[in-house]
Amino acid sequence: MSDKTPVAIYARVSTEEQATEGYSIQGQIEEMETYAEQRGMEVVRRYLDEGVSGKNISGRPQMKQLLKDLGSGDFQAVIVYKIDRISRKSKDALEIAERFDQANVKLISLKEDMDITTPMGKMMFQMASNFSEYERNSTIERLKMGMSQRAKQGYYNGGLVYGYDSVNKELVINKKEAHVIQLIFDYVEEDFGYKAIVSRINSMGFKTKRGNDFAIHTIKTILDNPLYIGKIRFNMYENWSEKHRKGKNENYILVDGKHQSIISNEQWERVQKIRKKRSHKPSRSQSPYLLSGLVRCPQCGHGMVPGRSNGGNGKKYRYYVCGFHHNKGKTACRANSIRAERVEESVFEELKRIVAEPYVLKNIVQSVNDKRMNAKDPIDEQIRIHESKLKKIEGRIDNTTTQLMDDPTLAAIFKPKLQEMMEEKVSLEQKIEELNVELSECDTAPIDEDALYHLLSNLETILSKSDITQQKALLHLIIKDIQITKDAPRRIGRRVENINLHFDFTIEGLEHQTMDLLNTMNNMDFIKPIESWELESMEGVSRSELMDSLNILPLNEVRFPPNNPKRPIHLLQQHQSHELVGQCHLREGQGIIGPLHHFITQPK
Known part of the structure; x- marks a missing residue:
């Protein structure tokens, strides 16, 4: 049995940091492993969040898993490259540190060289966390100021936008997509509803920038966007990731753009008047659709949404209909409707019967507990196999890289092979992460x-x-x-x-x-x-x-x-x-x- 202290390492890098600051997951891992080896520690777990932001915990699956594993007893400390790898928000960083303290697991920062189990270490940790958040907010503010200035000058700051291509950071009309934009505005003037427009566009075989079918919200977004009349709109919503539409900014930027318009101002005004005249708040059903999203379409598997119809006797009927059909029309899927009362009665009757017939609940609990107990070993074995493959491929990548550095003339020969190995490495890392998540779901106590x-x-x-x-x-x-x-x-x-x-x-x-x-x-x-x-x-x-x-x-x-x-x-x-x-x-x-x-x- 090893007398070394078991530790885990956590590494995180965002896509932006990889591009601008030269950070890499592999670089962090190597330095932390060297640090552990020099201090008589053995790395027994690795938690790697690659290409994700440190803004909050919710988008970091490996950080979530680490926090879940704190009480496992498998490691006594966790090494991070820098404090800001934990979080760039001081509140989150302090909360995570508290979780470590409660689990009696040390948190070690390689670059700051601090031990947060001591009063001095805690003070330094708080100062470092506050500085990381200040640094992040300052960077965001600088970027925002630059983008605002660019928008005021008439330049587009967004990502992909249908109807245009980005050429040297400027918008250039995509003729094929511009034709679709024109059709959408024309259809509104021809008194087509959103669903009818979606069905027509999809039936013609047109796709969005990302190759998907058009949906109702896609059509609404296009019709709401003044970009198509040559305008630039910026900062309409503040802090979208947290506030969404509640964060609407009344003082957003709206100026003439440098790009060419697709729709005339006159048609834009006509279309907006038609839409305003049509708009009304949908009447709320007197009966709640409690199972919307839970009922699945038997054809495409998407969640089903509320639907209503009027019978010949004037009576209104409630249905669940395919959400894919509802949003994208008949070219995407059929309605596959089912009476809402039938689904709700069936579901609640079965839930009641679990309680009324004790053997049903007993069999459920026994079945799940038995499966969970027997599920860990096969998953562990799959993880070991994939980790072994990953180690081999990493060795081959290192050898190939060394050869290229020694003799750059071999690049034409080795570059395609190196790319292939890198793709295999990423695939193996993803499989290992998925298996670890699956394994974690087996680690809970037996069901009561x-x-x-x-x-x-x-x-x-x-x-x-x-x-x-x-x-x-x-x-x-x-x-x-x-x-x-x-x-x-x-x-x-x-x-x-x-x-x-x-x-x-x-x-x-x-x-x-x-x-x-x-x-x-x-x-x-x-x-x-x-x-x-x-x-x-x-x-x-x-x-x-x-x-x-x-x-x-x-x-x-x-x-x-x-x-x-x-x-x-x-x-x-x-x-x-x-x-x-x-x-x-x-x-x-x-x-x-x-x-x-x-x-x-x-x-x-």
């Missing part, structure tokens, strides 16, 4: 049957006390997706085929709408009571603190399915090896009785 029972038995009560947003959020935590039949026999229609559960009460699963759900679920008997002052202060706390406060029994460590997303639990499928429901399919026309039926189909 009682905890699931309490959750499901109280589900109706929780939903009845929640608003629509909270109801949907909770159902997304419980249900992965709902499969419906492709065939729709006359007078019977489509029916629910599979309900795939995942009970995703991990940090990622709770990330959205958690605060509202927490207030609603606070008094449920499977939740540890929380003081009112904790709820009031919850809005500004970190996700780690939020998880500590939730205490959803073992559920905060549970994720269904255990590791293989291709094999979730099928509640309605009779022909699986883990047969759970016998011959208990819903009878035709069977509904949900009691207040739940009223809750699903009637306004609150």
Whole structure:
């Protein structure tokens, strides 16, 4: 057994840093490994986030995994190249450091050479974190000023834009795409709706800049963009990544551009008047579509969205229709509609039956726990195989690079081979990362049957006390997706085929709408009571603190399915090896009785 101190290393580099500052993941790794070796440490884990920003944690899968593994006991310290590799936001950096402290894991910065377990080290860490954030904000401000000045001069700052190509940083009309832009504006004047325009454009075989079909939002974006009448618009929204449309800037830049227009000012004005005349707020359905996005199209697999139709007797009917069809028209997919009441009744009846028939829940728990226990070894073996291949390919890359440096005349021979090896290296790294994520889902404690029972038995009560947003959020935590039949026999229609559960009460699963759900679920008997002052202060706390406060029994460590997303639990499928429901399919026309039926189909 090695007497060296086990450590992990974390490396991060953004695409911009690789281009402008010469940072590289490999360079950071080599320096950190040398540092560890010189100090009697053994690197047992490597966490690498390549091409991602240090703005926040949400976009860094390997940082998330590192924080998850802090309590594993596999390493006693984590080495980073610089403090700003942790985060360029001081609040996030300090929160992460606190997580390390709680897990009794040292955080070592190679360049700053500090130990944050000491008071002096903590002070230095805070100063370094604050400076990193200041440096980042200053850089952003300088870039923004430069882009604003460029926009005021009439130059375009954005990325790809349909209708134009970028030549030497200037917009030049793309004739083929400009023809499509002209068609879209003409169709509005010919009184075509957005969906009809999408169907026409897609049926002609036109694609977006990225090679995708046109969608309704694509058409709206084009019709909203004054770029096509020769204008430059800049900074219309501030801090888009966090505020989205709520961050609208009233003092945005709108000036004449240096580029040539595609649409005349007169046509632009006519089209905007037509759109304004048509615009109206869509009427809200009296009944919520609680399962939108969860029901999957049987043809293309996309989430299904709300739809309505009027019957001959004047009665309105609720449906779920393919979202792909709804957004991109009949050329993308068929509607494949299913009555909303049928789906909702089937799903809630099955969830109730899990509680009513204990053997069903018991079999689910036993099946998932057994699979999870047996899943780790094969994944570990795959990781070892891929890491061995990665080590070999890295050695070959190093040898080839050395040969090229010794004799540059060999470049024509070795360059294609080197490119091929680099692509193989990237592919192997991606596979290893995917396998590590899969492996992490096997590392949770066994599922507690009682905890699931309490959750499901109280589900109706929780939903009845929640608003629509909270109801949907909770159902997304419980249900992965709902499969419906492709065939729709006359007078019977489509029916629910599979309900795939995942009970995703991990940090990622709770990330959205958690605060509202927490207030609603606070008094449920499977939740540890929380003081009112904790709820009031919850809005500004970190996700780690939020998880500590939730205490959803073992559920905060549970994720269904255990590791293989291709094999979730099928509640309605009779022909699986883990047969759970016998011959208990819903009878035709069977509904949900009691207040739940009223809750699903009637306004609150």
